[in-house]
């Protein structure tokens with residue numbers, strides 16, 4: 001299985017390096033092919049909201065920067081992992097600048113899913129989403145928002161599976177927690193892919 | 195009660211004045227202006243891209259009694275650039291706070307959201323995110339207006355939209371009254387603006403789908419609209 005980690009570490013915030021290295025170790029133990037993008041090091045412009053990726057150059061954003069490459073890697077992965085400091089219950093700017101540039105991967109056409117409007121698929125299959133957010137202090141309200149957001153994303157993104165977890169930066173048992181999260185999620189996705 | 199003198203309007207859509215966010219926000223802003231409120235409009239996407247502009251942006255935020263932000267829903271939450279702007283505001287607040295600098299009066303914040311899908315409920319998560327932001331910035335949260343079918347507005351002035359904007363306008367009138375009184379946006383205002391612009395969702399999506407087809411035809415790529423360039 002191919003795994004793509006989108007590391008949304010902030011420019012001058014807490015480092016997510018330890019978290020990402022644990023994650024990679026655990027994923028590699030499972031013999032997955034793992035790639036990580038440290039988004040703050042990449043030039044990815046903000047989406048302009050022009051929809052030309054749907055009606056002018058279908059499937060491709062008109063901005064030629066690393067946002068395009070990210071989209072290619074995302075659609076060719078079995079799992080995408082979001083790593084982010086939690087920001088008001090949502091994603092960091094660094095992660096979100098990449099996510100906003102993923103709409104070329106879906107179709108402009110509307111469809112109904114579970115009684116609600118969403119977009120149709122452009123591709124046959126989409127990666128599952130594992131999202132891990134880090135917070136400085138316990139905040140149940142934001143944890144709930146984050147989980148709800150990832151669930152909403154999984155619907156719009158036609159992901160078979162999703163899992164969202166929020167951990168604390170000073171959590172002493174982070175190593176074990178990551179291992180458990182990775183094992184559970186990869187098992188779930190693996191079974192479906194067999 | 196705080197007296198409202200200065201309001202700042204933040205447009206959180208990359209499309210600036212041509213966005214549905216601007217249409218909605220400007221409607222309210224005009225009502226504030228009629229009541230002698232000083233207003234100032236900032237297009238987030240072009241106003242936080244250099245250090246100097248960012249400093250000015252933060253200064254303008256500090257001067258405002260009321261901050262109104264209008265932004266689209268992007269991937270179920272706030273557009274990236276809006277997250278950046280709000281993060282900057284909170285970081286600045288923390289810095290000022292550590293220097294014992296606090297605004298003379300508590301500032302208020304209200305959000306106006308619009309999304310492309312017909313159901314206004316799809317803005318639910320983003321509304322909660324705005325509330326969390328207001329908390330972290332120490333703002334008095336006056337609530338949010340969230341509408342679906344944003345594609346129908348598409349940057350037009352609401353007054354030019356005819357009958358379909360009737361409930362929306364009534365709701366925004368009520369919301370503007372609340373903002374003028376520095377009060378939480380009332381349930382009545384929220385209920386009115388929550389009513390879809392057209393009552394049949396299927397009609398909105400039908401017209402929406404035709405619109406994509408029409409634009410693709412015009413661009414000469416109709417047959418390529420379902421292309422899969424990356425697999």
Ligand SMILES: Cc1cc2nc3c(=O)[nH]c(=O)nc-3n(C[C@H](O)[C@H](O)[C@H](O)COP(=O)(O)O)c2cc1C
Pocket residue numbers: 047048049050051100101103156207208209212213214215216265266267268269270271308309310311312316343344345348349
């Ligand atoms: C990158 C991107 C992501 C979007 N994601 C959503 C979404 O998750 N749900 C939705 O209902 N509309 C979504 N939309 C549609 C916009 O919310 C809609 O077009 C809105 O009316 C734009 O408002 P504006 O003119 O103020 O920019 C998205 C649009 C873009 C460009």
